[in-house]
Amino acid sequence: MSHPNPIDAVETARAVAxxxxxxxxVVTRALNAARDLGGRLNLFLSLDRERxxxxxxxxxxxxxxxxxxxxxxxxxxxxxxxxxAEGFESNCASRILAGYHAPYTATFVMRLLDAGxxxxxxxxxxxxxxxxxxxxxxxxxxxxxxxEARTPGGSSSGAAGAVAAGIVPxxxxxxxxxxxxxxxxxxxxxxxxxxxxxxxxxxxIAFASSLDQVSPFARSVRDLELLLELLSGADPLDSTSLPxxxxxxxxxxxxxxxxxxxGVPAQYMPAGLDPxxxxxxxxxxxxxxxxxxxxxxxxxxxxxAAIPCYYVVATAEASSNLARFEGVRYxxxxxxxxxxxxxxxxxxxxxxxxxxxxxILLGTYVLSxxxxxxxxxxxxxxxxLLRRDFDRAFEQCDVIAGPxxxxxxxxxxxxxxxxxxxxxxxxxxxxxxxxxxxxLSLPCGFAEESGTRLPLGLQLIAPPxxxxxxxxxxxxxxxxxxxxxxxxxxxxx
Amino acid sequence: MSAAHxxxxxxxPTGATPPAAHGTPDRAVVARTAALARLxxxxxxxxxxxxxFARILGSFEALRGLDTSGVEPMTRPxxxxxxxxxxxxxxxxxxxxxxxxxxxxxxxxxxxxxxxxAEG
Numbered sequence: 234m235s236h237p238n239p240i241d242a243v244e245t246a247r248a249v250a251x252x253x254x255x256x257x258x259v260v261t262r263a264l265n266a267a268r269d270l271g272g273r274l275n276l277f278l279s280l281d282r283e284r285x286x287x288x289x290x291x292x293x294x295x296x297x298x299x300x301x302x303x304x305x306x307x308x309x310x311x312x313x314x315x316x317x318a319e320g321f322e323s324n325c326a327s328r329i330l331a332g333y334h335a336p337y338t339a340t341f342v343m344r345l346l347d348a349g350x351x352x353x354x355x356x357x358x359x360x361x362x363x364x365x366x367x368x369x370x371x372x373x374x375x376x377x378x379x380x381e382a383r384t385p386g387g388s389s390s391g392a393a394g395a396v397a398a399g400i401v402p403x404x405x406x407x408x409x410x411x412x413x414x415x416x417x418x419x420x421x422x423x424x425x426x427x428x429x430x431x432x433x434x435x436x437x438i439a440f441a442s443s444l445d446q447v448s449p450f451a452r453s454v455r456d457l458e459l460l461l462e463l464l465s466g467a468d469p470l471d472s473t474s475l476p477x478x479x480x481x482x483x484x485x486x487x488x489x490x491x492x493x494x495x496g497v498p499a500q501y502m503p504a505g506l507d508p509x510x511x512x513x514x515x516x517x518x519x520x521x522x523x524x525x526x527x528x529x530x531x532x533x534x535x536x537x538a539a540i541p542c543y544y545v546v547a548t549a550e551a552s553s554n555l556a557r558f559e560g561v562r563y564x565x566x567x568x569x570x571x572x573x574x575x576x577x578x579x580x581x582x583x584x585x586x587x588x589x590x591x592x593i594l595l596g597t598y599v600l601s602x603x604x605x606x607x608x609x610x611x612x613x614x615x616x617x618l619l620r621r622d623f624d625r626a627f628e629q630c631d632v633i634a635g636p637x638x639x640x641x642x643x644x645x646x647x648x649x650x651x652x653x654x655x656x657x658x659x660x661x662x663x664x665x666x667x668x669x670x671x672x673l674s675l676p677c678g679f680a681e682e683s684g685t686r687l688p689l690g691l692q693l694i695a696p697p698x699x700x701x702x703x704x705x706x707x708x709x710x711x712x713x714x715x716x717x718x719x720x721x722x723x724x725x726x
Numbered sequence: 727m728s729a730a731h732x733x734x735x736x737x738x739p740t741g742a743t744p745p746a747a748h749g750t751p752d753r754a755v756v757a758r759t760a761a762l763a764r765l766x767x768x769x770x771x772x773x774x775x776x777x778x779f780a781r782i783l784g785s786f787e788a789l790r791g792l793d794t795s796g797v798e799p800m801t802r803p804x805x806x807x808x809x810x811x812x813x814x815x816x817x818x819x820x821x822x823x824x825x826x827x828x829x830x831x832x833x834x835x836x837x838x839x840x841x842x843x844a845e846g
Contacts, residue, residue: 429803443802561829562836568839572841573840590771594756608789614800618792652782668803
């Protein structure tokens with residue numbers, strides 16, 4: 234199963250380099266699928282057809298001239314609308330940034346371009362990455378290619394849908410509390426949130442700076458490995474990027490996992506867990522045992538506090554980060570009563586959607602005098618307790634495994650009236666974000682619902698900087714299963 | 727850390743313990759918070775958001791109940807010392823490019839409504 238069907242980024246680049254496919258053919262096909270199928274599912278906010286085709290022709294010319302090609306030469310890629318790149322509208326799916334074109338290009342986009350990858354467009358998302366279903370987009374929700382009545386997950390809704398629907402083999406999202414892992418699970422693809430600091434955030438419009446990580450989507454583990462190699466490494470433009478070299482690939486094919494200790498936290502398999510999710514995870518654990526891994530019970534006792542901790546920390550940081558959108562330096566302006574303060578308040582009132590306003594209010598409240606210690610200060614201490622839980626668990630195991638999402642994809646509209654129910658979607662992904670750990674979601678089964686097959690995701694978490702360890706475990710699992718090769722009926726062929 | 731400490735209190739005079747600190751924030755607290763956040767909320771928005779706000783904070787009680795005495799706050803996941811670089815000028819953005827996304831500019835500056843009243 235080293236050659237997933239349909240072909241992944243590594244195979245696409247090989248076929249282009251070998252002359253079996255031209256980059257122009259590959260990119261034209263992706264652009265057409267993004268327009269047609271992507272349009273039907275509302276996955277893209279804008280496409281950059283001419284520039285993408287120019288870049289594809291440049292790859293074909295370079296090949297014809299015998300020049301060396303990059304490892305992603307001719308591979309179409311989708312970006313998330315909170316990523317800055319010259320030529321793209323980086324509007325964060327928000328009215329306040331409608332029409333915003335960044336005057337610079339993110340480091341991670343530069344690294345993709347240097348490798349020969351071809352960005353074709355920016356994808357739909359929850360406004361400013363605040364959401365778990367894509368429904369907080371100012372431009373309407375993206376739809377899940379497995380069932381158009383359901384969410385693809387969020388906040389990286391369009392990017393996940395675009396990979397699942399076969400429009401592009403790879404895409405970049407951003408993961409703050411699960412915004413890549415959860416949509417990967419709900420769309421039946423892979424998503425990797427690296428260790429915090431592995432990939433430069435320069436050019437990613439900030440939501441919560443101590444949590445945000447640029448995170449790739451793919452349909453094969455080897456594509457994730459290649460993307461991590463290309464995107465990781467210190468960046469002088471981001472002082473939180475780790476002073477480390479890019480993470481190299483192991484080069485191993487799907488191997489056994491003899492001796493690997495896989496920790497299963499009871500808190501990630503609670504009594505009320507969806508039985509279809511439980512069954513798929515238990516089968517996945519049995520697969521790991523058959524590959525030689527040893528299962529170990531571990532405990533993450535503060536898991537229940539992860540959601541409040543996350544929503545206090547993330548909204549506090551967001552209230553600060555989003556203060557910059559006030560009608561002066563970018564985006565729209567509403568004059569209000571004509572004063573400076575009135576202009577700012579009117580611009581923000583007209584430009585932000587309801588969930589962004591709610592989170593700015595929450596973040597402002599937990600940071601305000603009299604409430605700071607009880608809410609924000611307490612959340613920072615609980616964040617350390619959550620990290621200690623992981624440190625203790627990793628004394629007994631090498632990798633932690635469990636579900637990525639407590640349920641398969643839910644119906645659009647099912648949770649929009651209740652923010653608390655929506656926030657609980659993040660219960661299994663927020664802890665690794667708060668602790669800064671590498672975590673990956675990969676396809677591990679399906680749930681039948683109303684005659685539709687809905688994908689399920691397995692989450693693997695490793696200690697800080699052990700990104701290669703989750704990839705190794707995922708590669709072995711991929712070689713023993715075929716979930717990653719299956720795709721929805723709505724698939725660009 | 728990006729989050730700033732010490733917005734003024736949305737309720738009581740600074741320094742006093744606000745009565746709502748351990749209870750449910752009411753509509754007035756939400757309105758004051760909106761003013762601090764520079765968000766002009768309509769009455770209808772305030773009516774809608776105040777009960778949600780109370781419900782969200784109410785669901786966060788698991789956080790408040792934990793004993794964290796002696797626990798150091800964790801502000802970032804990877805606790806690195808501040809990274810320093812050589813104090814050498816590098817490339818920077820062209821001023822015209824930086825101004826281009828602004829809704830209004832005048833003579834190479836961001837333009838805002840007048841902030842000071844004329845004085846006698």
